[in-house]
Amino acid sequence: LYKETFGGISHHVKINYLEWVYRVVTVPLPQFADDEERLCMAITQDVTQETRMEEKLRDTNERFKLATDSAGIGVWELNLNTGELVWDDWMFKLYGTNKKEFSSTYDAWLNGLHPEDRERAEKEFSQAVRGEKEFNAEFRVKWKTGEIRHIKAYARVVRESDDEVNRIIGVNFDVTEQKRAKEALAISEERFRVMLENAPLGIALVNGEGKPEFNNRAIQDLLGYSAEELSTKSFTEFTHPEDLDLDWKLFQELLDGKRKAYSIEKRYFHKDGDTIWAKLLVTILRGQHSTDQNVMAMVENITEQKKFQEQLEVSEKSLRNTINAVDSIIYLLDRNGKVIILNKSALKEYKCTESEILGKSIFDLMSPKVVKLRWNQFQNVLLSSEVVHFEDTQDRKIIENTFYPIRDKKGDVSRVAYYGRDVTQLREQQDALERMVTELENKNAELERFTYTVSHDLRSPMITIETFLGFLKEDIDNNDTESIEDDIKRVTGAVKSLKGMLDALLDLSRVGRFTDNPSPVDLNIIVGEVQELLTALINTKSVTLVIDNELPVISADPVRFRQVYQNLIENSVKFSREDNNPTINIGAIKENNQYICYIKDNGIGIKPEYSDRIFQLFEKFDPKLPGYGIGLSLVKRIIETYGGKIWAESEGENSGTTIYFILPLNLIDQGISE
Amino acid sequence: MAEEVKPFEILLIEDNDDHAAAVKRSFRKHRLENHITHLKDGEEAMNYLFRKGEFEDPLKSPRPKVILLDLRLPKLDGLDILKAIKSDDQLKHLPVVVLTSSRTDQDIEKATELHANSFVVKPVSFDKFVKLMDDLGYYWLGYHTSPLG
Helix, strand or coil, X not given: CHHXXXXXXXXXXXXXXXXXXXXXXXXECCCCCCCCCCCEEEEEEECHHHHHHHHXXXXXXXXXXXXXXXXXXXXXXXXXCCCEEEECHHHHHHCCCCCCCCCCEHHHHHHHECHHHHHHHHHHHHHHHCCCCCEEEEEEEECCCCCEEEEEEEEEEEEEECCEEEEEEEEEEECHHHHHHHHHHHHHHHHHHHHHHHCCCEEEEECCCCCEEEECHHHHHHHCCCHHHHHCCCHHHHEXXXXXXXXXXXXXXHHCCCCCEEXXXXXXXXCCCCEEEEEEEEEEEECCCCCCEEEEEEEEECHHHHHHHHHHHHHHXXXXXXXXXXXXXXXXXXXXXXXXXXXXXXXXXXXXXXXXXXXXXXXXXCCHHHHHHHHHHHHHHHHHCCCEEEEEEECCEEEEEEEEEEECCCCCEEEEEEEEEECHHHHHHHHHHHHHHHHXXXXXXXXXXXXXXXXXXXXXXXXXXXXXXXXXXXXXXHCCHHHHHHHXXXXXXXXHHHHHHHHHHHHHHHHHCCCCXXXXXXXXXXXXXXXXXXXXXXXXXXXXXXXXXXXXXXXECHHHHHHHHHHHHHHHHHCXXXXXXXXXXXXXXXXXXXXXXXXXXXXXXXXHHHXXXXXXXXXXXXXXXXXXXXXXXHHHHHHHHCCCEEEEEECCXXXXXXXXXXXXXXXXXXXXXX | CCCCCCCCXXXXXXXXXXXXXXXXXXXXXXXXXXXXXXXXXXXXXXHHHCCCHHHCCCCCCCCCCEEEEECCCCCCCHHHHHHHHHHCCCCCCCCEEXXXXXXXXXXXXXHHHCCCCEEEECCCCHHHHHHHHHHHCCCHHHHHCCCCC
């Protein structure tokens, strides 16, 4: 260095020596003569500190540049004195322009902004220049290409001295993406908010005190409170006391982290006091970053549903009570015969509990005697879709069965209802009633006939009396002795006849009054007594009486049965023939539940067409014979009073007659038991 | 030259002997007793009218001018006889007078339905009979008093 300096070349160098830096300036001094010895001047200056500062500054600038470059931050500086605006490379990028096109003035910057934002940006900038406010602005820039970017800008006024503003240095950076992300988030949030707000489901965010800080319209409507009212009330204030404990306990467990969610049906009180049934679903929401815990409650109004359910339960219960109150058997079957519903009577019938039978085929439980018919009829209902009625008998009980088809919405038979009624008693009563009606009708007819007969036949002798008393007067006036005698005879006869008829009627009327205490009556003995009584008549007519077999012992009034046999035997004797060894056979045939007694003769017989008439009152087969035509009426009445039946059979004239009468076995049974 | 006068036959169907005797006696005074044929039960009456059994010979069963019919008869009812008469082409024109014991008898209705021509409440007197004949259009008294009788 020095050699060169002596050679006439100056040097200006920095020399590092240990930790110091020296600036060395060597200057050759001018030669005044060629031979003059060259002199050089060297100045050494310690520049260690200065150098170190420079290095540091350079270093800082590098770092700053690196930082701004990598962060996409544009740096600018405006000289307020000259109006010159200096941009770094990034600024051009941010404004979508380049060094050549940019005129490096304040106005050029302003032109780069979005027209709508210019005024505001300028105002804020002015405020910053005046020192009123820091420049912290956000605005849009519009590129030549039309693209719009969002820019965030900070600037600081640099003061050279206290009252002089010389420069403003600032940075710009692009926030478009953040801005868009934020907008998107806002939209999304709004969307969510609107959705929550308008959701048909009640939704609330509940804080740790149980206050629904956020609550949507559905829940407001549900409870009748405004959003504000609701947000300051704990749910405990509008929960039904009976449901409170459970809800509160679950809520605490949720907060304590013991459970993540719960769901219950509970009652709320509406603001106006009404009880509201709701289905509540509560979940805990934990943020990803925060330790905040929000509880989300979803509430669905199920009051109507609950009411409907209650009504359904009530109606089901009353239906059940109703069908249980019936002592008939009721059940509902599916198409396979499996039991869906059944009543208590059915359980009793099949000797099982409800759980044992539900879902199982009822036909598996039926007695083999009835199952086939019932199964077939059940199939008939499924095929025909029509109600089926039928009766069957089980254990001596007559069951009236009905299968009713039950259609689904499509009209197909999906179920079949069964109704089974024990009609044994009813049938018996119906039969008894029918018998009674028939009996009554017969009685009525008989009574009518009786009245008719009585009025005719009693009138007859009175007409005779009336007529012949008239003749008698006439004959007395004419002194016709012969006729007088005849008149008197006829009047006397008529009076006698009248008296006889009245006595017979009285006798007949006594039979109907069934007050006699029944006692055992041996019909064999009765026949013996009658035979003895009629000995004279039987002998006169030379009739032989034959007892074919033993007669039963019955429980009845002996007097009545003596009348029966006396009249019948007497008739047979009276109407016997002389030419054929008159014989009367007496006997009884046991048949089913009754005895058929008979008195058979070989007498004059009767034409079949008269066989009913002979039992009528005052019906005289032969007017010439004594008597009033009352005997067979009396017999008929006695037999019928004891529940029996009587009739006559004859092949016709001269072929004999048989009178049959039936004695119901209950007369015999009683006789034996006594 | 004079027409042969047919006897005015009356058929009395009556089971009660006394009643029949009363009718006969009432008619006897007017010398009509012999024109009465008295039958005592339903069966006999039917045999007479339809000429069966003992009445097979028409001479024994001349057609009557009028029938006096009691309804209550043994064996066969008077109503059955009335029905038989009114159902028979040869007999149905014969006037049948039903004898009844009461004006309120329900049989009157039944007999009317069976086309009985008239009714008489017992006892049957000659006077009643004459009036009845007038009603039926028989001027039989005129006949009776005719010089040819």
